[in-house]
Amino acid sequence: MSEPLVVVENLRKVYRSGPKEVVALREVSFTAHPGELIAVRGRSGSGKTTLLNQIGGLDTPDAGRVAIDGHDVTAMNEDRLLALRRDTLGFVFQSFGLIPVLSAAENVGVPMRLTRMPVDERDQRVRMLLSLVGLEQHANQRPYELSGGQRQRVALARSLANRPRLLIADEPTGQLDSQTGRQIMQLIRALVRSEGVTALVATHDPGLITLADRVLEIHDGVLRETTPV
Ligand code: ADP
Ligand code: MG
Secondary structure (H helix, E strand, O other), rough: OOOEEEEEEEEEEEEEEOOEEEEEEEEEEEEEEEEEEEEEOOOOOOOOOOOOHHOOOOOOOEEEEEEEEEEHHOOOHHHHHHHHHHHHEEEEEEEOOOOOOOOHHHHHHHHOOOOOOOOHHHHHHHHHHHHHOOOOHOOOOOOHOOOHHHHHHHHHHHHHHOOOEEEEEEEOOOOOOOHHHHHHHHHHHHHHHHHEEEEEEOOOHHHHHHOOOOOEEEEEEEEEEOOOO
């Protein structure tokens, strides 16, 4: 089998507010291999966001280690984390996170502006990505002129802009009706295949689990693997 892309070892995260402590992750370990679509399932408050944030270098664990492509994320300084997020990771959030004053095409182009990609190449890739998510006819519309499902398609196209190795999606269908949510999950499934990325997708929607290669179940910060049905 190929080398794992993501290695998580004994990850522990404790939130402290005053005298209160919440143990959000309890010695969580797993590995993800290239091309896998992994669902992280658990109720609200079970620790899904906390786990994804530690993996994406958006937060620092209290103990344990995350490595992506052999690089220790937990030991990176801010500059290296920025480079990791720009070059290796793609993020999709429940609330889309688009820039309201920019068109769909401009939103997709934002991550490429942070690299030295020539303008022509950037424009071409923006068009390719928008057609990949079925929005070539909507390139010039702003987020408020798009439906929720279309906004999440733009966010997905943007997340793939810099050809990430790892896509991290935190409840990408949480603000969508179930039919639109299903379409977005099917699109993620197709993109993981066509773009060859690895994806970690947090969700508590049982209907979406069937599309995953593997399911990790988290309960009160304890992770265990279950078999998709
Ligand atoms: P999920 O994404 O599965 O809903 P979270 O990872 O957001 O769960 O939260 C896990 C636990 O950690 C919950 O009990 C939540 O209340 C707590 N928590 C999350 N973020 C913070 C924070 N910044 N400060 C204190 N507690 C937090
Ligand atoms: Mg969450």
